Amino acid sequence: MNQMLERRQFLQAGGALVVGFVLAPLSDASAQQTAQGAFPLRGLAEDSVDSFLAIGRDGTVTLYSGRVDLGTGLRASYRQIVAEELDVAYERIVMIDGDTALTPDQGGTGGSTAIVGAGVQVRQAAATARQALLKMAAQRLSVPVEQLSVAEGVVRASSGRSVAYGDLLAGNRFDIKTDTAAPLKNPGQYKYVGKPLRRPDLPDKMTGRHTFVHDFKLPNMLHARIVRPSAIGATLAEVDETSIADIPGARVVRVQNFLAVVAENEWNAVRAARALRVRWTGGGNLPGSDGVYAQMRGTTPERNEDLLKRGDSASGLRAAGARRLNATYEWPAQSHASMGPSCAVADMRDGRITVWSASQGTHRSRQVIARALGLPENQVRVVYLDGAGCYGMNGHDDAAAEAALLSRTLNRPVRVQWSREEETGWDPKGPPQLLDLRAALDSSGNIAAWETEAWLPMNTPNLFSRPLVSLVAAGIPQPEGQAVAQIQGNAYPPYDLANITATVHWLKTTPLRPSNLRAPGKLGNCYAVECFMDELAAAAGRDPLEYRLHHLKDERGVAILKRAAEMMNWQARPSPRPGNANDRISRGRSIVYVQYKHVDNRMGLGVDVEVNRDTGKVRVTRIICAYEAGLMINPDIVRSQVEGNILQGVSRTLLEETTFDQSRVTSTDWQSYPILTFPDAPALEIDLMGSPYDKPMGAGEAAGAPVPAAIGNAVFDAVGIRMRRVPLTPARVRAALAGGQASL
Numbered sequence: 176m177n178q179m180l181e182r183r184q185f186l187q188a189g190g191a192l193v194v195g196f197v198l199a200p201l202s203d204a205s206a207q208q209t210a211q212g213a214f215p216l217r218g219l220a221e222d223s224v225d226s227f228l229a230i231g232r233d234g235t236v237t238l239y240s241g242r243v244d245l246g247t248g249l250r251a252s253y254r255q256i257v258a259e260e261l262d263v264a265y266e267r268i269v270m271i272d273g274d275t276a277l278t279p280d281q282g283g284t285g286g287s288t289a290i291v292g293a294g295v296q297v298r299q300a301a302a303t304a305r306q307a308l309l310k311m312a313a314q315r316l317s318v319p320v321e322q323l324s325v326a327e328g329v330v331r332a333s334s335g336r337s338v339a340y341g342d343l344l345a346g347n348r349f350d351i352k353t354d355t356a357a358p359l360k361n362p363g364q365y366k367y368v369g370k371p372l373r374r375p376d377l378p379d380k381m382t383g384r385h386t387f388v389h390d391f392k393l394p395n396m397l398h399a400r401i402v403r404p405s406a407i408g409a410t411l412a413e414v415d416e417t418s419i420a421d422i423p424g425a426r427v428v429r430v431q432n433f434l435a436v437v438a439e440n441e442w443n444a445v446r447a448a449r450a451l452r453v454r455w456t457g458g459g460n461l462p463g464s465d466g467v468y469a470q471m472r473g474t475t476p477e478r479n480e481d482l483l484k485r486g487d488s489a490s491g492l493r494a495a496g497a498r499r500l501n502a503t504y505e506w507p508a509q510s511h512a513s514m515g516p517s518c519a520v521a522d523m524r525d526g527r528i529t530v531w532s533a534s535q536g537t538h539r540s541r542q543v544i545a546r547a548l549g550l551p552e553n554q555v556r557v558v559y560l561d562g563a564g565c566y567g568m569n570g571h572d573d574a575a576a577e578a579a580l581l582s583r584t585l586n587r588p589v590r591v592q593w594s595r596e597e598e599t600g601w602d603p604k605g606p607p608q609l610l611d612l613r614a615a616l617d618s619s620g621n622i623a624a625w626e627t628e629a630w631l632p633m634n635t636p637n638l639f640s641r642p643l644v645s646l647v648a649a650g651i652p653q654p655e656g657q658a659v660a661q662i663q664g665n666a667y668p669p670y671d672l673a674n675i676t677a678t679v680h681w682l683k684t685t686p687l688r689p690s691n692l693r694a695p696g697k698l699g700n701c702y703a704v705e706c707f708m709d710e711l712a713a714a715a716g717r718d719p720l721e722y723r724l725h726h727l728k729d730e731r732g733v734a735i736l737k738r739a740a741e742m743m744n745w746q747a748r749p750s751p752r753p754g755n756a757n758d759r760i761s762r763g764r765s766i767v768y769v770q771y772k773h774v775d776n777r778m779g780l781g782v783d784v785e786v787n788r789d790t791g792k793v794r795v796t797r798i799i800c801a802y803e804a805g806l807m808i809n810p811d812i813v814r815s816q817v818e819g820n821i822l823q824g825v826s827r828t829l830l831e832e833t834t835f836d837q838s839r840v841t842s843t844d845w846q847s848y849p850i851l852t853f854p855d856a857p858a859l860e861i862d863l864m865g866s867p868y869d870k871p872m873g874a875g876e877a878a879g880a881p882v883p884a885a886i887g888n889a890v891f892d893a894v895g896i897r898m899r900r901v902p903l904t905p906a907r908v909r910a911a912l913a914g915g916q917a918s919l
Contacts, residue, residue, distance in 0.1 A: 533562025
């Protein structure tokens with residue numbers, strides 16, 4: 176079906192009005208259809224109300240969202256926002272997210288901005304729509320707006336007369352701009368916001384009926400597997416196509432150094448990828464994961480940047496009588512390690528292509544695919560389908576581009592499915608980080624001066640994409656540079672220090688393709704900063720909590736840190752814990768404080784650990800967190816996000832490290848790249864601190880940032896050893912204990 180439907184026809188047929196914000200022009204699209212369905216016709220103004228919510232004749236409301244639900248509960252939260260501002264029943268709202276033919280370009284989903292950014296836009300649009308509907312009803316019922324009330328999508332006058340939203344609209348548009356000053360619902364009257372309403376996607380997910388991108392199929396679809404090179408950057412020298420001649424229907428697709436096999440069924444594609452004889456040359460030249468930090472330190476920076484310069488830290492470090500300390504902290508490259516390997520389906524015909532993908536930025540993906548295939552953007556449609564969790568760019572966008580390239584080449588629908596080895600070996604990585612910290616203590620043990628010096632991969636903002644591995648192999652030009660988000664965040668302490676300097680040496684490249692892995696850079700930076708803060712407290716012979724409170728002047732931060740101490744039943748004493756030296760199982764505790772990005776959520780987080788001196792295994796037994804959450808649209812979802820983020824932080828601290836040799840990644844399965852398992856999950860106690868009158872603050876990233884430092888400090892409290900390199904694997908801890916080293 177290539178017929179184009181004008182949106183007015185769609186509204187009259189299905190009864191819908193589109194309301195909302197867009198951050199880039201949105202075409203006047205028809206209903207969501209299959210690959211052969213309608214594509215955009217014309218754009219709507221960015222400030223038009225007629226861009227994003229739809230109210231059917233039967234009162235059903237459809238929200239079209241450019242942001243997608245990555246398992247974070249957005250489909251519930253957005254419904255609650257719209258239900259509140261429009262005064263419609265939560266159950267009467269459906270949502271379409273991430274379809275470039277229907278939804279506005281609100282940017283990629285990430286950075287905990289889906290509520291604080293795009294959610295506010297949806298709220299303003301819904302509030303504007305409500306005011307317009309009240310004016311329509313006042314005219315229809317011949318009464319002043321002040322005498323009207325709304326409940327369940329029906330406007331009522333004091334006389335008892337009423338009119339429903341669907342009858343007011345009758346398929347017509349508002350033709351007005353969004354009013355950012357439109358009155359919002361009084362928090363004291365909230366009916367839906369702030370309530371733990373059920374997520375609409377969970378029943379089908381729990382019963383196996385939900386369609387993930389991995390489940391999606393099209394008629395006449397081919398299955399594909401990509402044949403990866405023997406080394407990163409290798410050149411394809413020779414392919415022996417006769418090596419798969421005995422596999423029914425299998426064929427080879429080659430575009431320069433991009434190599435794939437396709438077949439009518441998936442197992443034959445898998446067999447062909449394994450059997451195909453290929454010769455590669457060149458590539459590699461990596462420093463190896465053991466040499467990466469020396470390479471970073473030895474590389475001439477592209478540029479240097481002072482993140483913060485207050486007072487005179489250099490003089491403070493040189494002051495007579497000052498006690499000087501320094502430490503180096505190393506954070507490894509890490510994988511997204513998505514439980515389900517990446518997958519995508521593409522269908523190109525009649526000069527147009529539709530791609531089904533779990534991309535966090537479908538509009539960005541559309542730009543990349545259009546440019547790669549040489550198509551106008553309005554001939555490319557990307558439709559979001561749920562995939563495995565990633566929290567940053569994993570292999571989803573790569574798989575989407577690969578499926579698109581193959582579908583164009585073969586003129587058939589193509590499904591690309593990555594393997595476990597591909598997902599962990601070829602996904603873009605959270606990059607390694609190197610930080611040198613220096614401080615001087617005065618005669619009382621207080622911090623007189625602090626310096627942070629960090630080596631980080633240079634970030635190039637506003638890229639359409641990070642270069643996709645198969646497009647590079649196919650010789651398709653892409654924007655150069657890194658895009659790992661604000662990786663320098665939290666590279667200096669949140670405390671009130673008179674003399675402090677924080678400098679970043681920006682490196683042009685990083686050995687492995689980089690990505691914005693969850694809370695980009697903040698876990699590594701907070702690990703260094705809060706562990707060094709603990710080192711200073713120990714050097715001063717001070718209790719870690721008292722030491723932080725002494726240097727923390729932010730009243731809200733003080734209250735949150737004290738609340739965390741109360742939850743821990745904190746007993747004041749210096750670290751390490753006395754009397755642990757002869758224990759086979761040594762126990763320790765810690766407490767840390769972080770304000771995410773120095774402007775967002777404040778957190779006090781405490782940890783209890785056990786360290787087995789024989790095996791070196793660190794087990795986190797308990798974590799408490801006092802978390803500044805602000806306005807919570809759905810408290811259950813916020814709690815789930817905070818808990819999940821903390822658990823992922825435990826996994827990244829204790830287990831996760833991407834290892835690589837001079838040629839390629841070597842940690843490509845669950846044994847070489849393990850993640851936290853259920854038996855090792857700690858007990859969690861979370862205090863969400865917020866009010867309906869606060870601003871929303873997001874929850875998808877911040878809570879993980881303090882976890883590594885809390886674990887590292889608790890290990891020191893247990894065994895008196897500073898672990899300055901993550902992950903804290905049993906082998907690494909055992910070696911440190913055997914050597915009595917303060918740094919490993």
